[in-house]
Amino acid sequence: MTDQAVDTGGVRLSAHESAEGHFLGRTRELKELRADIERAGLDTLSGRKAPRARVLLIAGRPGSGRTALAEELVRQVGDRYPDGVLRARLSEPDGTPVPLERTARELLTALELPAPAGAGEDELTEALRTALADRRILLLLDDAAGAEQVDALLPEAPDCLVLAVSSGPLTGIADVRPCTLGGLDTKSAVALLTRYTGTVRITVDPRAAESLVEACQGHPATLVLAGGWLAARPKAAVSDLAKRLHTAAEDGMDGTPLARVFRHVRSDLPGPAARMLRLLSLAPAGLIDPHTASALAGCSVGTARAILDDLVALGLLHAVDSPLPQYDVPGCLHPLLRACAESQERPAELQLARARMLERTVRLLQSCRAITETDSPQAREKLSAMPREVRFPNPRAAADWLRIRRPALLACARLAVADGELDNLARRLMSQLVRAMVAHEGTQAAAADLYDVHGLVLDVARRRGLAREEAAALLNLGDVDAQTGRTQDALARYRLALDAGRRANDPYATGRAMESVGGAYQELEDHDRAADWFGRALAERLARGERDHAARLYGRIATAHTYAGRYGEALRNWRAAVAGYRRSGDVAAQARALSELARVQEYAGRFAESLRTCQEAAEWARRADDVRLQAALQLRLADTLERLGDGAAARLHRVAAERMLDEEAAEDGASRKQDANACEIRSTPSED
Template sequence: MTDQAVDTNGTQLSGDGRPGAGGAAPTDSQFLGRTRELKELRADIERAGLDTIAGRKAPRARVLLIAGRPGSGRTALAEELVRGVAHRYPDGILRTRLTEPDGTPVPTDRAARELLGALDLPAPPGATDDDLTADLRAALADRGALLLLDGATDAEQVDMLLPETPDCLVVAVAEGPLTGIPDVRPCTLGGLDTKSAVELLGRFTGSVRITCDPRAAEGLVEECAAQPAALVIAGGWLATRPEKSVADLRKRLRALPDEGPALARVFQHTYQSLPSPAGRILRLLSLAPAGLADPHTASALAGCSVSAARTTLDDFAALGLVRTLEPPDSPLPRYEVPDCLMPLLRGLTETQDRPAEIQLARARMLERTVRLLQSCRAITETDSSPARRKLAGLPRALRFPDPRTAAEWLTVQQPALLAAARTAVADGQLDTLARRLMAALVRALVAHRGTEAAAPELYGIHQLVLDVAERRDLPREKAAALLNLADLDARTGRTGEALVRYRAALDAGRAAKDPYATGRAMESVGGAHQELGDWQRAADWFGRALAQRLARDEIADAARLHGRIAGVQTYAGRYGDALRSWRSAIAGHRRTGDVPAVARALSELARVQEYAGRPDESLRTCHEAVDWARRADDVRLQAALQVRLADTLDRLGDPAAARLHRAAAERMLGDELAGEETDPEAPVAGKDPGTPSSTYEIRSAPEED
């Protein structure tokens, strides 16, 4: 089966008319029919709106609505319209889908994040719908952009994303009218005109079979109700069976019961012609996350080899049952199940597969995804690490040749991976696998992108972990999820929300009898109070965490907490207490042999001595700190301390010695010192060097479901 299925836009197959990413760029000669609709839509852009007629400036973007049933080519028409008018909008085209393949509306925050991402603008993790849509409207206020909102379910969904400027244009695609948005006239789609529909068939069958029996071709168009998706599937069936005539297919379709939409009848005919194993794989594709599948997904769902799954998916693409998102010769091509076929596939799965078989297929798919994510993370580690040694024992199909390939796979698969996590949690029957999937996904994202870059995705995953932990009564995992969510809240300035979650994490850690989570939560509560400027409560909570560390003889953590207590005491102006705390911190670091930590603590001690009006003691402590920094072989810290010494000498009235120390610092770092903050440990509200910054992982053995 070598013929490439195409839609009404001449691009790779989409049963809903959506162009494939790997397809040819649409041209006027490739797009079929819809001349009247395109003319009306273009005219509607220029049409005076109600505000203009009333003498007012339009406060918002014009909305064009293309309405039609899935499979009518509504998105293909929207793409052709967008292509034709894109030159009027210098800031480009923004696209997002507002409906999941199962018909569930996409949350507004997710759609807004996608649009902000297309503008290369940050979308803070955990931000509310209102905040994100406000950011989007602000970003578009001085731009001329074209927004394509596909699969809108209601007017409110579109209204939340509308730019408040007439310089933008919104093209919305929906199944019905969007009542509630003023000044919108829907362009309602039916079937293609007969000439265009016959031409579409001819792209699959070749002109000879059409020319030999034009009446049969017109009859087949009638059987397909001239719907593009139905015509594509009919054409795919004929393309893979060159011995069959158009009349043969028409006769077969007429013999089917005249029930339901034309698309359902054409699909049923093609499905019945599939071998039993292929039919089973096609049915199970309804379980593919976000309707996205690759050979690994199909292989896991059906329990067959990866090569067999890829061959079958290629056959489906030729039949018009899936569309290819990557070139066929790519190492691991991706495919998408058209949205218009999803309800039909789910109906077949529910009637022909036992619930236990469906659940087993889901479990196999999740297990395969977990192993791929583990492999994706392991490739970033050193060759001698246990994870890399374990990776070497995996089948070749589950291994990545290098970190770059793994990172590209993670980026491409991210929508499907996040959808798999959401679906697994919503299912509720595979929580153990769901937990493993989310843990592997977090580690892979952090390994390849870092915590900060992956924060928006991590926030959603941690919320899913929290849902499972609360449902299964897993206090240890609940504490971990709350700590991670609170950390992300704190980094984005939502300190009040973070404090509430840290307190809840403390309760969960105590319920789990997990000392690590409990200590981490107490310290984080103190950090939140420090950020809020409540020095007394901050010192109190740091003191509670310190008592626990001392009771467990965790000297390094205790020394770090002494430093955090000294920091808030300095803020509060309690210099005597701060000096004692820094000396305790220095003693702890000396016991553990942490030379750089001793140098930094001595530097902070010198600062507090200066604040307390003891310049001579501060000078001696600075010299001692420089000696420790020299032992640590930390050139940057030495340079910072040399500058600290110079500042102290200036205040003591010795500018000559101060110049010598500044010159020494410049020799150490050269131009790197210019324009940079030379004090690595200056107290900054909300930023403490001892604050944990990595994603929290459960330290103890996980509880069983």
């Protein structure tokens, strides 16, 4: 395994990354943690083999350097785990626990293992534990909100190590001793300040540096803010900042050292930077790029980028290691930023900032999709009409942006739906997100994310009483359930979609739901009900004069009767399908229907009729230039001729089939893409 990290949106699989020379202090804590790895557990002492991985816990307040300590331990012991390091963050920046289902899915994706779309928490966590059972891996679970999150992800493999980071104890997990963090020792804290101020200001007044460390209580995040402020003001004395903080503490201002230093740093920011900083608390998943900051603050992208870089220098933001400029808000500062936004911005201003951010995201997604459709003059015209800052230079750049920003885009959709007051923007955002994912990744590759988005669409549709969109979302969710083997779940969704389609008086959704109900019953081998529901869908199509769809449904009814052994009914419906395709002029479909008709005739023991029908089907397949169908029909002719006792003719047909397939393989070795049957959210605004 290489030393490169693979970013999967909150979860990473990598070998250890060297941070030697950048980590300060915590010598005692590192020694204790390394000793704890070697310590015999309770199971070993009792003579039993450990049933699960050893769990180490680093406990401390946000900003105490707990994640940095965990990463340093990973760097030191990562070589012992040849299968690499898995990382996952278990809480959102605002402290909301990340659903276990999402975490397990991301971890499976990092392991390049399948995670079925729509699968539940139990199924995914079990799949993860199974995958880790025969591996020797180090699992870093950062910012755990509680023991239940960690417990559900524990590998059942004693050779694995789980390193959990949390604010408190993980009560309920056996044999875990927390390594509790306080402030840095004075020497390490001064060294941390020196990185920002340089050695001169520390050397000339070492007592002032120690006084500042005391005022910050050795809290690493507080020291970073203090150091960033001093670095931005080369002429400021360390002693002045230390005095201000001690005075603020004596006056009882802003309870914690972090809050006091944050208030001091923020008060010196220019107005636009201060406003942007507090609005960053609205950024989805705490992930910020220049477009997000620009939309929130209502400034240009270039100005936003410059302000973000200044905030990084002050320690108020972290730059994310990413091919695109991205930043995140330190978790310890998120509550402070949110409090500032709520106290200094009117609710209407915060809502307007959210709306600007959502609108910008919609525009970027529109551009991301449009760059894939430049073969169309209309698409090129729409693309050229978009503002330059939201256009992508080529499809590859758009695909990279979509992949890198995926966690933020999905979080943006979740936040928009949870807000409840921006549903029209939320609907447009989700519609464009689905289209962009399908355009760049394909329906199958993006199925898990699309399932989540369709679930959000369903929430909004039900909240707003949008029956047509409710039907579309239910059909899409049902399709994914059906594809992943959850047929009963799919059947329930299809029935609900039928009810919603009827309420909306939407014939498309109603017919599609009826047919899907029939397909689910057929998958469940209830062929009588399948034929009945296909028949209902057929009646709807015939009433609206949709002959093409009617012909296809005749074929589905015939298939259900065939499985049930009712060959007479099957033959009658296949003949109706052939007649329908003949009237519509669909030569290829007519050939396939004749082929199925010949198959049923063969099942019914009518070999002579099957031979004639098969020959007719072969002729229509030749006219349709469908080589694969011609080859299949040649093989069927060979089987029928053998049953009729003509072995010589059967051999000739087999040779002809092999020749056709060889020629087809030589002409076209590329695999064909499978077409996905998705129900469009047709009542969503479709402006591009």
